[in-house]
Amino acid sequence: MATARTENPATMVMGLNKQNGQMRGQSKAATVPSATLSVGAQSGKIPSGSQKGMSAPQISSGIRFGDDWKKCLQLPPKDMRVKTSDVTATKGNEFEDYCLKRELLMGIFEMGWEKPSPIQEESIPIALSGRDILARAKNGTGKSGAYLIPLLERIDLKKDHIQAMVLVPTRELALQVSQISIQLSKHLGGVKIMATTGGTNLRDDIMRLDETVHVVIATPGRILDLIKKGVAKVDRVQMMVMDEADKLLSQDFVVLIEEIIGFLAKNRQILLYSATFPISVQKFMSKHLQKPYEINLMDELTLKGITQYYAYVTEKQKVHCLNTLFSRLQINQSIIFCNSTQRVELLAKKITQLGYSCFYIHAKMMQEYRNRVFHDFRNGLCRNLVCTDLFTRGIDIQAVNVVINFDFPKNAETYLHRIGRSGRFGHLGLAINLITSEDRFNLKAIEDQLVTDIKPIPGTIDKSLYVAEFHSTNPDGEGEEGDGEPGRRERHGP
Template sequence: MAAARTENPGPVMMNLTKSNGQLRGPPKAASLSGSSAASVPTGRAPGLKPSGGTQEGPGIKFGDDWKKSLHLPPKDNRIKTSDVTATKGNEFEDYCLKRELLMGIFEMGWEKPSPIQEESIPIALSGRDILARAKNGTGKSGAYLIPLLERIDLKKDYIQAVVMVPTRELALQVSQISIQISKHLGGVKVMATTGGTNLRDDIMRLDETVHVVIATPGRVLDLIKKGVAKVDKVQTMVMDEADKLLSQDFMVLIGDIISFLPKNRQILLYSATFPISVQKFMAKYLQKPYEINLMEELTLKGITQYYAYVTERQKVHCLNTLFSRLQINQSIIFCNSTQRVELLAKKITQLGYSCFYIHAKMMQEYRNRVFHDFRNGLCRNLVCTDLFTRGIDIQAVNVVINFDFPKNAETYLHRIGRSGRFGHFGLAINLITSDDRFNLKAIEDQLVTDIKPIPGTIDKSLYVAEFHCSKPDCEEDEEKEDFRRLPINP
């Protein structure tokens, strides 16, 4: 995506309702060209009636060069970090996958497997349990979806795989990816079901054939106990963002769900961090799991981290300065409460910038719409709570701003991981008050990272994918952003 500078055109007519999360600035700043995301219907999870899952293959005959018929996205020539490039040199064809599945993989723009995919795919295909730890944005979804879809038997009309995720937005995203990469398989039925959507729709959908269910724990357990979702023949259960699913919020629900699965099921756990509770879970539910750890260091290599030392009253002014000087594709701005999310989103819109907001207290249909529209590039800035820290993959996001600094290292890691997806460069800027200085030091120590004071200039190459300078003397005014007027302490 070509980067475009965020403009501040002056007074704005706001289109604001209290609950829908869409605070629109001027039309000029409200759209992004080149953003790619599949359409998600408002108010229900994609995959309830999967349009992609019933498409037939393109009729490739034996001996044809099937790759020539693929509709490939533009080649991604951006520089990537070793988080995704330090591979063994394997190809997707090396895993003896169905040609139709390979077609979907390549049409997603996935050219070669990432390190987590190299390690995970052959083991998962063998049916063995997996405990995998890898960084945010390095291809974990593909690591489990590819073998899961390869093992689906279309001759069987029952649920064969369940993917558990902690948030509704992540369920939408994973189901969309599943539908896209399975679209040539000729009939894989994918269903997403989450709390906050119509239970009757889910019951009616499950009356038809469903092969893969992607769900939040509470909703799928409800459907299981009602006898609607029959999981007694499920061969694979995936836990994405497993550290969250093994927290107190979900642990009991997960145990109840597993009790309905057959004894010979396969369980795959994927996360960037794992709590101590994972050991107890492994001992109880996993059978000689294959352990993958690609986390020699916690923070992402492609993300440059800065802090600006401000007072609470200076935060909005500082944010305004960042907007006017950074070259933002899309930004995600984190607050620590839903009330502050709505207040900040309103203030940003009043300053003249396009802005959406999202938090857990919004109605599900509005959350779906905000998530869908932001992914499609209809707005440049999104203000949110930690609801949006789990697995959300929006390639255009190149700047993350912690308007409120998080309380712990795990939250910080997941927040900044929304930038720098799949080894690309990104920028994380933290607005630090005097109350945050001890948390800042503690997080630096725990993550073994260095969060530096924001400098007078920021090199665009640290977070902008492509930059072309048309003037021979533009190094200072084009390649770097001047932050000398930011309210920061030396």
């Protein structure tokens, strides 16, 4: 196995801030590709979309008729890593085939999105036609782009009311989707985007909605509260998207979703996206969707680029096993899952004591601390993050190449979403499961349900299975995999 590039324990000053979820020694950033920077990262500020809303910066392109507008684009370095057929098995379409506004195309290309992925090819033209959609596609294959591109294309800047709404199950996902929306729409000349979630100042949201807002990205409880207060007027919303729709249709949210839909116009368009769907979705579809176009790209459930192993251990051996993995694996960034908030904090403390910097995040933390942890981990300030299943929904951090189930999940759906945090957008990833005797039946059941093979962990793990390989782009070999540290900026996956 390759030697891990982690902080030298001898040089670390141990520190523990139990409030904010950031347990680390020296504040040296992990070596993480710069494409993981989120909006606002350049200024070092926490994304503030959930507090005061967000609006796309108005950037004048200065392009006149007849100009070669593509020459003016500020493109990120080209992503030369190998990708799997999860994102490369396309029909060969181009984004320009969909007759999108030039300004939107500029935002798409400047995100580093070169060609549509399979889910985008299937979804974008149908969504543009106004038809309802039920779409299933694997984690990390471009679902956000599949609905945000047609959503932004259809925004009419001459109208000053809410025209589109994206519902998501977690605050972190709301911030992430709003950031992508802002980046995509930065050349559109004034699309006003607002993120609103629970746990933030309601007065700020009310003041923001007193101004023009075109797109609202929200968690169900908060937007319903704003609707009932008469502040968020959604009767003219033309498109409602449900991202991670299976979670939104679970018992936790479905009553709120039904109530929100009751405030919408009868002729609205509803788009549902997820990797998995419960049986209850059929009842919801028959009640609220009009002849939905169904997309199913789930010929197999797990991502092709993720290699899965299990290590058979006792409960007492788990921390020692984790320490061994840290010392032997070539980790860019890792996410480590536990089954309870208490175990998250205990494990984060243990990892810190072992000499590795570590953040943690769970639902019982104050929102401002969750924002800071999410923001800083995304920007590469720490290599390891310990969390609950709060972090399994749609969170896209391109630098994560290893997921470890310190506690094995109880069901196949949770397992699928957890391991999908690595191997984003067709890239390579590694999932390692620590299995006790009590977990062995769950392991077999999940293998059967997902029709996947979780193998015993070998003595040496080939780093080519989970470490990005770059193709040479010049005779000197610049851009090739060298010592395993990323040599160029990574492309954002949608």
